[in-house]
Amino acid sequence: MEKVVANKDKHFSNDKFLTKVKASGLKLGMSTLHAASTLFFAVKSPDMSKANKLIILGALGYFILPFDIIADILPLVGLTDDVLIITAALAKVYSAITVETKLEAHQFLKKTFGERYDYELPSEE
Incomplete structure (x- = not known):
């Protein structure tokens, strides 16, 4: 499992x-x-378990694949x-993600999309 997480760049990259x-x-x-951005920042956390990192990497790897089960170009x-x-x-690993990580994802999206990003964090955060 450690080898898979260490070699994550084969399946997933920040870019x-x-x-x-x-x-x-x-x-x-x-x-x-x-949710996707929260997973993106959560996988970088040293506090995240390797098992959770594998779940996250699988989901994010699938997300960036150019070929999906349902083609992204279909309306x-x-x-x-x-x-x-x-x-x-996210549902599987949510309890292991810190409030700081969720806020980091939120700030990243606000910076990336500006006024077009109008998501409000739930009150628990």
Whole structure:
């Protein structure tokens, strides 16, 4: 498991994630966009378990794949599989993600999308 996490760049890269977010981010919906970004920052946390990092890397790796089960270019349904994968991964690891990580993701999206990003963090954060 440590070897897979250490070699994550084969399946996932920061640049590919950022490109995908910028290209299709707002089409995902604000909550899914925040979920994907939260996972992106959570996987970098030294406090995140290796098992959770594998879940996150799998979800983010799928998210950045140019070939999905449902092609991203299809109107309305193209990002459905991405939304489902991101949401499932976040649900699985959510309790291990710190409030600081969620805020970091939120600030990143505000900086990236400016006024177009209008997601409000839940009150627990």
